[in-house]
Amino acid sequence: MEKVVHVEGLYGTLGETEILNDVSFSAFKGEVTVIIGGSGSGKTTLLRHLLGLLPVETGHVSVLGRDISDMSEEEMNNMYHQMGVFYQNGALLNSMTVGENVAMPLVHQSNLPKSLIRDIVIMKLGLVNLKEAINLYPSQLSGGMLKRVALARAIAMDPPLLFCDEPGAGLDPVSLESLDNLILNLKERLGISIVLVTHEVSSILRVANRVVFLDQGKVLFEGPLEDALSSEIPQLRDFFSLLHTDLFPGHGK
Amino acid sequence: MQPVRENTGRKILEINNTVCTFEDSVLHIAGTLRIDNAGHFARAVLKELRTLDLKEITLNLEKLEDIDSAGVMALLYTRKRLSKKFPVVKIEGGNEDIEKKIEIFGSDTQLEEKPAPDYEITEAVGRQTYQFLASYIYGFFVLTADVVYWAVTDLFRTKTTREGEFVNQSVNIGVNASLIIIIMSYAIGLVMAIQSAQYLRIYGANIFIVDLTVIAIMSQMGPLITGVLVAGRSGSAIAAEVATMKITSELDALRTMGLDPIRYVVVPKLYASLFTIPLLIILANVSGIAGGATAAYYSLDITPEIFVNRMGSVMQNKDLVTAFVKSQVYAFIIVLTGTFYGFKVEQGAEGVGKVTTLSVVVSISFVILADAIMAVIFY
Numbered sequence: 059m060e061k062v063v064h065v066e067g068l069y070g071t072l073g074e075t076e077i078l079n080d081v082s083f084s085a086f087k088g089e090v091t092v093i094i095g096g097s098g099s100g101k102t103t104l105l106r107h108l109l110g111l112l113p114v115e116t117g118h119v120s121v122l123g124r125d126i127s128d129m130s131e132e133e134m135n136n137m138y139h140q141m142g143v144f145y146q147n148g149a150l151l152n153s154m155t156v157g158e159n160v161a162m163p164l165v166h167q168s169n170l171p172k173s174l175i176r177d178i179v180i181m182k183l184g185l186v187n188l189k190e191a192i193n194l195y196p197s198q199l200s201g202g203m204l205k206r207v208a209l210a211r212a213i214a215m216d217p218p219l220l221f222c223d224e225p226g227a228g229l230d231p232v233s234l235e236s237l238d239n240l241i242l243n244l245k246e247r248l249g250i251s252i253v254l255v256t257h258e259v260s261s262i263l264r265v266a267n268r269v270v271f272l273d274q275g276k277v278l279f280e281g282p283l284e285d286a287l288s289s290e291i292p293q294l295r296d297f298f299s300l301l302h303t304d305l306f307p308g309h310g311k
Numbered sequence: 312m313q314p315v316r317e318n319t320g321r322k323i324l325e326i327n328n329t330v331c332t333f334e335d336s337v338l339h340i341a342g343t344l345r346i347d348n349a350g351h352f353a354r355a356v357l358k359e360l361r362t363l364d365l366k367e368i369t370l371n372l373e374k375l376e377d378i379d380s381a382g383v384m385a386l387l388y389t390r391k392r393l394s395k396k397f398p399v400v401k402i403e404g405g406n407e408d409i410e411k412k413i414e415i416f417g418s419d420t421q422l423e424e425k426p427a428p429d430y431e432i433t434e435a436v437g438r439q440t441y442q443f444l445a446s447y448i449y450g451f452f453v454l455t456a457d458v459v460y461w462a463v464t465d466l467f468r469t470k471t472t473r474e475g476e477f478v479n480q481s482v483n484i485g486v487n488a489s490l491i492i493i494i495m496s497y498a499i500g501l502v503m504a505i506q507s508a509q510y511l512r513i514y515g516a517n518i519f520i521v522d523l524t525v526i527a528i529m530s531q532m533g534p535l536i537t538g539v540l541v542a543g544r545s546g547s548a549i550a551a552e553v554a555t556m557k558i559t560s561e562l563d564a565l566r567t568m569g570l571d572p573i574r575y576v577v578v579p580k581l582y583a584s585l586f587t588i589p590l591l592i593i594l595a596n597v598s599g600i601a602g603g604a605t606a607a608y609y610s611l612d613i614t615p616e617i618f619v620n621r622m623g624s625v626m627q628n629k630d631l632v633t634a635f636v637k638s639q640v641y642a643f644i645i646v647l648t649g650t651f652y653g654f655k656v657e658q659g660a661e662g663v664g665k666v667t668t669l670s671v672v673v674s675i676s677f678v679i680l681a682d683a684i685m686a687v688i689f690y
Contacts, residue, residue: 152659170350170381178384181416197658215346216379247415248380 060087061120062219062251063108068117070103070177070275077103079275081117089254090245090265092283094297095272097214101255104272105223108135108253109143122219139167142212142250146224150196156207157192161213182210185247186240195265202233206240220245222254226261238264259298271297324355331356336365341374344382353385357392368397372405383416446655454573454651455643460576461582476579477586484580485587486547489594491544496536496595500528500602508610517611521621524603527632531686533596538641538678541588543671546649549580550670553653554663577650584642592634633689640681646676 061071063085070078071255077100085091095101107119114127122140129137150159160179164170170178183189186206196204205225212220225241226234245252256262262269262283269286271279273293279286287298324331329342329352338360342350360368370390378386386402393400407415504524511520553576556562564571600622607613652670656662 153661164346164381168346168350168381170346171353174350174353174381174385174388177388178381181380181384195658217379226319 059089060123062087062122063091063253064110064118064120065104066118068104068107068114068119070100070107070112071115072103077275078107079274081272081277083270083277083280085086085251085253085268085270087251088249089267090242090254091268091270092262092266093255093270093272094254094257094262096257096297098274099272101257101272102223105221105253105255109221110137130242139215140217140219142215142217142220144205144208144212144220144222144225146227147194148208150204150207150211152196154195156194156196156199159196159207160211160214163211167215178214182214183207185213185244186210188306194274201228202237202268205229205233209237209240209244213248213250216248218250220250221276222250222252224256225254226256226258231260234258234261241265258303264277265293323359323428324352332507333359336367337369337371339371339374340378340386342386343356343377344375345377345379346381349381352382353389353392356389357568360393361396365397367399367401368393369401369403371403372409375405376410378405378412380410380412380416383413386413387417400687418458449654451647451651454654455647457573458577458581458647458650461571461578465574465578473575473579477582480579480583481587483548484541484583485591486546487590488587492537492540492591492595493598495540496528496533496598497602497605499536500524500533500599501606502602503527503532504603504606505610508606512611517613518617518621519645520603520607520611521618522625524600524607525625528599528603529596530633530690531682533599534592534634534637534641535679535682536597536599537588537591537685538637538682539675540643541584541591541641542648542674542678543644545580545584546645546674547667547671548651550653551644551663551667553577553650554656554666557654558659558663573650577646580650581642582648584646585639588642589635589638592638596634629689633685636689637682637685640685641678644677644681645674648677 061084063083064067065084066082068078068081069076081100081104083091088247093104103112107114108121110121110126110129112120118127120126120136124137126134126137127292150156151162154162157176157179160182161173161175164175164178168175180189180192181271183192186209188206191199191203191207196207199207209225212222222241225237229237241252241254242265244250252265254265266283266286269279269281269283270277271286271291271294278291279289279294286294289295321333321482322330323333323338327343327345329340329344329348331341331352332339338356340352370386372437383498390400390402402413441502504520507523508517508520511523512518519593553562556572556576565572604613604615604618608615649670653664656666
């Protein structure tokens with residue numbers, strides 16, 4: 059299967075602190091690869107390396123078949139045309155309307171006529187069920203709606219690869235399930251590959267094809283979700299332990 | 312990817328692996344139609360075909376190998392625009408994958424148009440005026456009333472005030488501004504005296520340089536320089552702080568903890584301003600007069616002893632009183648304007664920048680306006 063992301067022997071530091079320690083894994087075309095781990099395990103640092111936002115000093119990072127470890131700024135900008143990024147808090151520009159936010163990559167990275175861009179923006183917002191919010195400002199939207207607009211912006215350029223950083227952070231379980239279903243739906247319809255960073259167990263179960271488990275900067279597990287759930291690795295078992303907890307002990311008695 | 316076979320018709324576009332040819336009312340689209348060439352496709356096709364006189368046009372996709380969402384939208388956009396001129400515009404011949412993508416992405420791009428409010432011009436002017444009065448004039452008076460109420464109340468409820476905040480704010484607004492005020496006042500006093508000296512010398516009225524400097528600095532320039540500098544420096548800081556607190560919900564958090572934001576955030580700043588601005592004015596006066604004395608010594612040979620002796624007969628208690636009154640008025644203007652615009656912030660980071668700029672412009676204008684009004688009243 060074609061690799062969309064391949065990381066080999068990656069080390070990462072933040073100041074004097076070592077965050078990533080010999081990280082290696084792959085994400086494959088058409089799959090949702092979920093990077094999981096507790097707080098401080100290095101998930102966000104790893105994602106920043108995959109996005110080319112942190113320099114790779116030791117190891118190699120390939121995205122869509124190209125090594126981004128020593129790419130020039132111009133080459134990296136061209137790579138960004140093929141990558142959609144969905145940030146934790148949406149990262150929408152508050153001074154722009156929802157429509158302007160979604161249109162931004164199309165305006166700056168394509169030569170499409172304005173009226174066609176507007177049609178595309180409406181279509182993308184339609185895909186996330188927010189067509190009527192086009193003229194609203196982010197401050198007028200709820201948390202769940204903000205995430206959906208951010209998703210529409212991330213897929214504006216039809217990227218073959220979508221990175222999601224904690225998409226469910228701050229959402230209630232119902233909104234989180236709805237967002238997960240939306241991500242899956244878009245994956246199916248657009249045929250994109252997704253690399254998603256999260257620690258929401260319910261979300262992992264819904265969307266993941268493959269799991270990469272990070273603990274203290276090391277990859278302790280990489281493989282299909284089913285294998286992760288039956289893994290004997292203590293840290294991974296602890297991570298999924300919520301699943302085995304009887305949340306409603308008195309229920310049904 | 313297979314090489315694109317060209318049609319024998321008129322070629323109207325060849326770009327980025329896409330070839331469009333037109334023959335017998337049929338536009339053959341071959342290759343790929345993606346975001347990198349969708350714009351060129353729409354422009355070129357519309358330009359070439361609009362001039363034709365036909366009853367029917369077909370967009371044939373038999374040789375189209377791949378399409379993305381921008382390509383689908385460009386195709387539908389082209390059909391929509393061509394439909395305005397030609398009675399029948401058809402899309403046909405796409406493979407299963409392309410048909411599926413057209414179905415997914417080809418959703419209705421029409422938005423429900425909300426009818427624009429049907430106001431008469433006079434009604435519109437009336438609404439705008441009412442909104443301005445309600446938002447700015449009434450809002451400013453309500454804020455002033457709140458601030459004055461809490462400022463007076465807190466004088467008698469010292470147990471519940473924020474410990475150490477008065478000192479913090481006094482350092483921020485007063486101590487940290489003292490150096491810039493000393494330098495600016497000295498420079499302005501110096502320049503004013505140098506400019507006047509040449510004319511006084513002509514009339515042999517050298518000694519009046521003391522009168523000119525002392526009266527100008529004590530009654531006008533000292534308080535005004537202080538007011539303008541504090542408005543620019545601390546007024547902007549107050550507006551930015553309050554605005555940031557509002558957009559990060561800190562003000563809401565204070566409210567829900569039972570703390571009034573005006574009392575907790577604004578009143579300490581007002582106390583500090585009321586206390587430090589008179590002291591800053593004294594600094595500005597001393598420094599400005601020192602600048603004038605320096606110029607008098609070098610330009611008109613008036614020694615510091617002569618300058619000080621003459622100064623004693625020129626200075627009036629009235630100047631000290633008016634300077635104090637001005638300082639209190641400026642303190643209210645600066646704190647209230649900064650707070651008012653801070654509370655009015657909307658739309659995140661850019662909003663903070665906007666209200667901060669507005670606050671500085673308005674508070675400096677109000678300080679100068681207040682100075683003019685007080686000059687008329689006191690002199």
